[in-house]
Amino acid sequence: MSILEVKNIQKSFDKTEVLKDISFTLEKGEVLSIIGSSGSGKTTLLRCLNFLETTDSGRIIVDNDILFDGNNKMTDEKIRENRLNFGLVFQNFNLFPQYTVLENLTLAPTLLKKADNVTIKNQALEIIKKVGLEDKVDFYPCQLSGGQQQRVAIARALMLSPKILCFDEPTSALDPELTGEVLRVIRELRDGNTTMIIVTHEMNFAKNVSDKVIFMADGIIEECGSPEELFENPKSLRLKEFLSSSLKD
Amino acid sequence: MSFLEVTAFLFDGFKISLLIFAVTLLCGAPLGLPIAFCSMSRFKPVKAISKVIVWIVRGIPLMLQIFIIYYVPGLLFNYQLFGQIDRYMYIEYGIMDMGRIVAVLIAFSINYACYFSEIYRGGIESISKGQYEAGYVLGLTKSQIFRKIILKQVIQRIVPPMSNEIITLIKDTALANCIMVCEIIKNAKELAATKAMIWPLFFTGVFYLIFVGLLTILLGKAEKKLSYFRS
Ligand SMILES: Nc1ncnc2c1ncn2[C@@H]1O[C@H](COP(=O)(O)OP(=O)(O)O)[C@@H](O)[C@H]1O
Ligand SMILES: [Mg+2]
Numbered sequence: 001m002s003i004l005e006v007k008n009i010q011k012s013f014d015k016t017e018v019l020k021d022i023s024f025t026l027e028k029g030e031v032l033s034i035i036g037s038s039g040s041g042k043t044t045l046l047r048c049l050n051f052l053e054t055t056d057s058g059r060i061i062v063d064n065d066i067l068f069d070g071n072n073k074m075t076d077e078k079i080r081e082n083r084l085n086f087g088l089v090f091q092n093f094n095l096f097p098q099y100t101v102l103e104n105l106t107l108a109p110t111l112l113k114k115a116d117n118v119t120i121k122n123q124a125l126e127i128i129k130k131v132g133l134e135d136k137v138d139f140y141p142c143q144l145s146g147g148q149q150q151r152v153a154i155a156r157a158l159m160l161s162p163k164i165l166c167f168d169e170p171t172s173a174l175d176p177e178l179t180g181e182v183l184r185v186i187r188e189l190r191d192g193n194t195t196m197i198i199v200t201h202e203m204n205f206a207k208n209v210s211d212k213v214i215f216m217a218d219g220i221i222e223e224c225g226s227p228e229e230l231f232e233n234p235k236s237l238r239l240k241e242f243l244s245s246s247l248k249d
Numbered sequence: 250m251s252f253l254e255v256t257a258f259l260f261d262g263f264k265i266s267l268l269i270f271a272v273t274l275l276c277g278a279p280l281g282l283p284i285a286f287c288s289m290s291r292f293k294p295v296k297a298i299s300k301v302i303v304w305i306v307r308g309i310p311l312m313l314q315i316f317i318i319y320y321v322p323g324l325l326f327n328y329q330l331f332g333q334i335d336r337y338m339y340i341e342y343g344i345m346d347m348g349r350i351v352a353v354l355i356a357f358s359i360n361y362a363c364y365f366s367e368i369y370r371g372g373i374e375s376i377s378k379g380q381y382e383a384g385y386v387l388g389l390t391k392s393q394i395f396r397k398i399i400l401k402q403v404i405q406r407i408v409p410p411m412s413n414e415i416i417t418l419i420k421d422t423a424l425a426n427c428i429m430v431c432e433i434i435k436n437a438k439e440l441a442a443t444k445a446m447i448w449p450l451f452f453t454g455v456f457y458l459i460f461v462g463l464l465t466i467l468l469g470k471a472e473k474k475l476s477y478f479r480s
Contacts, residue, residue, distance in 0.1 A: 052384050076390070084388045094383035097480035098401045107397065108387035142479035160387060 001064065003028040003195055004164055006037070009058030011041075011048055018044045020219040022058070026212070029193040033206035033227075036216035037242055042199040045216070046166045049197070050088045051079050062163060063239045087162035091155045091169045097143040101128065101152050102137045105159050114160070131185050147178030151185055158189075165189070167198045183209075203246055207231050215239045255440065255449050262436035265346075265455045266422040269353055269432065273418060276358035281365030289369050299366075305365040312424050314360055319352040319428050346430050353425040357418075364414055372407040373399070378478075405475040412468040416461055 002025040011019040018041045026032050034042050047053040051068075060068040067082045068074075074082070096104050105124040112119060128134055129219060131151040141149055150170055157165055167186065172180035183205050189196065190209055200206050206213060206227065213230045215223040217238050223249065234240045250258075287299035306314070322330035334348030377400050384394035426435040437450040 052382055052385060080388050080390065083386055086386070088386040090379060090383065092379060094377075094379035096380070096383070096398050097478045098405075106390060108384075111393050111397065112388055140478050156387070 002026060003063055005059070005061040006049070007059040007061070009045075009060065011044055011053060012056060018066060019048065019055075022219075024214060024221065024224060026195065026197065026224060028195055030198045030211040031190050031198065031209055032212045033210040033213065034197065034199045034214045035201070035203070035206055035242070036214075036222075040216040041219040042098075042216055043168055044174065046088060046168050046197065048087045049166060050220045051163075051183050052088075055177060064091050084160060085163050087157035087160060087165040088166045089150070089153050089157050089165070089170050090152060092173045093141075093146075093149045095149055095152055095156070097141050100138050100140055101133060101144075102140070104152055105156050107160050108156075110158075120159075122175050124155075124159060128152075130158075130188070131155045132181070144176045145178060147181045150174065150182045154185055155188075163195060165194055165196045167200070169199055169201060169225075171200070172203060201246065203231070203243070215242065217242075250440075250446070250472065251443060254444070258440070259433055259436055259449060259453060259456065262431055262433035263453075265350065265425070265430060265432040266419065266456075267460075268350070269357060269422040269425055269430075270419050272354050273357040273361050274415065276354070277361035278365055280358060280362035281369055284362055284366035285369035285373065288366060289373065303363045303366060306360055306369075311356065311360050311421060312427050315353055315356040315424060315427055318356040319349065342379045349428050349430045350425075352428065353430055354386070357421070361418060365411070368407050368410045368414065369403070371410070372403040375406055376402055401475075405478070405480065408468065408472045408475060412464075412472070415468065416464055419460055419464070420457060 004026040006025070007023050009022045010017070016179070017165055022041075022045060024032070034045070036042055044053060048055045054072055055068055055070075056072075057070040058068075059066060059070065062085045065085075067085065096107065099107060102124055105127065106117075106120050109115065109120045109123075114120060115123070125134070125137070131154060133148060133151055133155070136144060136148060136152075141152070144152065150173075154165075154170075161166055170186070171182050174182065179202065183202065186196070186198065186205075187209055198206070198210070208227075210227050213227050214221050214227065215230060215234075215236075215238075223234065223236050224237050230239065231243065234243055284299055284303065287295050288303065290296045290299070319331055322328050323332070331348035331352045334351055335346060336348075338344045338347035380398055380402070381394055384398050389397070422432055423434045425432045426438070429435065431439075433453045433456060434450070437453050440446045440449045
């Protein structure tokens with residue numbers, strides 16, 4: 001039984017079809033990487049899964065629970081409930097600048113009354129330790145490097161224990177020397193069996209960390225399979241071209 | 250008249266200036282908020298109406314707006330509303346100029362509310378979409394996001410432009426003397442006319458300067474207090 005089933009989802013902005021007919025499944029504990037050139041619809045796909053965009057049609061099923069079935073009229077309450085199945089880590093972190101690292105983590109669980117404040121705080125401290133920032137607990141985001149900020153963003157998403165954690169190019173806004181610390185955290189999450197969907201331009205990372213890779217082009221899944229299949233034996237011409245161009249830089 | 254007597258007489262006027270300042274802030278600052286939300290409304294008619302109001306209020310001189318508020322009840326309904334208040338308050342309580350002051354307070358509050366609304370709007374619109382989205386993906390409601398995430402960042406950003414408006418406001422109170430409200434400059438002009446003393450008119454500047462100095466320190470402190478984060 002798959003933890004996530006995406007069936008034939010479509011999304012248009014005005015007249016441009018951005019997602020044409022996307023279907024895939026993801027098993028519990030698996031890591032799915034999504035690669036593809038810019039403008040192919042990767043971000044839009046993650047935003048649809050996280051209900052930041054309203055999908056036009058198709059189905060989104062998590063744990064046999066139909067979150068979305070093409071009926072666009074969901075109440076705000078239902079949308080919020082659906083969102084909690086997913087976590088999303090943004091390219092540019094989007095930490096809350098007026099809160100410390102600790103407060104960034106505790107804000108949402110406290111407002112959602114997930115547990116009492118002491119429990120939430122202890123959980124936060126534990127997760128902060130997991131991402132290696134125990135000495136930055138009381139720092140504000142502006143006092144942290146990009147890599148540290150992104151690790152806080154990951155920790156913040158983990159606080160709500162989402163079933164599926166999504167990353168939208170988590171290292172694209174970082175200086176090259178800071179990507180390693182973020183990728184290391186993601187690798188550790190994989191070793192802890194976190195189910196993840198990672199949109200990335202780091203081909204080597206995708207090759208090493210994923211159970212499954214999707215190559216998107218122009219709003220469709222052009223190719224899908226194991227990392228070996230896609231990276232060693234690409235079938236479609238577009239994927240071959242994409243891989244050779246991304247190897248150059 | 251001695252220097253102390255002149256100072257006391259001018260200070261009586263300055264109390265009226267301070268009253269106009271305080272009431273305008275107390276009424277105008279909250280009133281600006283609904284106007285700002287209307288200007289950002291997705292409902293086109295509401296947005297259009299609020300934009301037109303802001304355009305008119307910011308587009309014509311405040312002095313003219315004081316005249317309009319003061320004279321319009323008499324012209325439209327043949328009822329000198331503010332004159333009647335003046336008379337009533339004087340006869341019943343011995344308070345001078347109350348009707349005129351109310352007219353000035355209405356004009357000032359509306360005028361400043363419109364200026365404040367534009368500052369609020371600019372502040373709210375300057376917060377990146379990502380802040381809202383980060384809140385959404387954490388399962389928060391729109392109102393939680395606004396109160397717990399957006400508001401403080403907006404306040405940090407609007408303190409400097411608000412400070413400018415607030416400092417302008419105390420100087421604008423002098424406009425009240427266009428309908429003979431006895432604020433400080435009106436009192437100084439009275440001394441010039443009745444006692445042939447011109448120096449008190451210039452001396453009024455000292456009152457403004459001291460008050461603006463205090464405001465500058467206070468608002469600077471607020472700005473500093475909010476500068477612990479960078480958004
Ligand atoms: N809110 C939007 N309104 C209109 N077009 C959009 C919007 N968001 C994305 N698009 C368009 O959708 C296409 C896919 O964008 P995106 O999902 O961001 O691609 P990727 O993340 O793969 O670079 C692009 O052509 C982009 O211009
Ligand atoms: Mg993208």
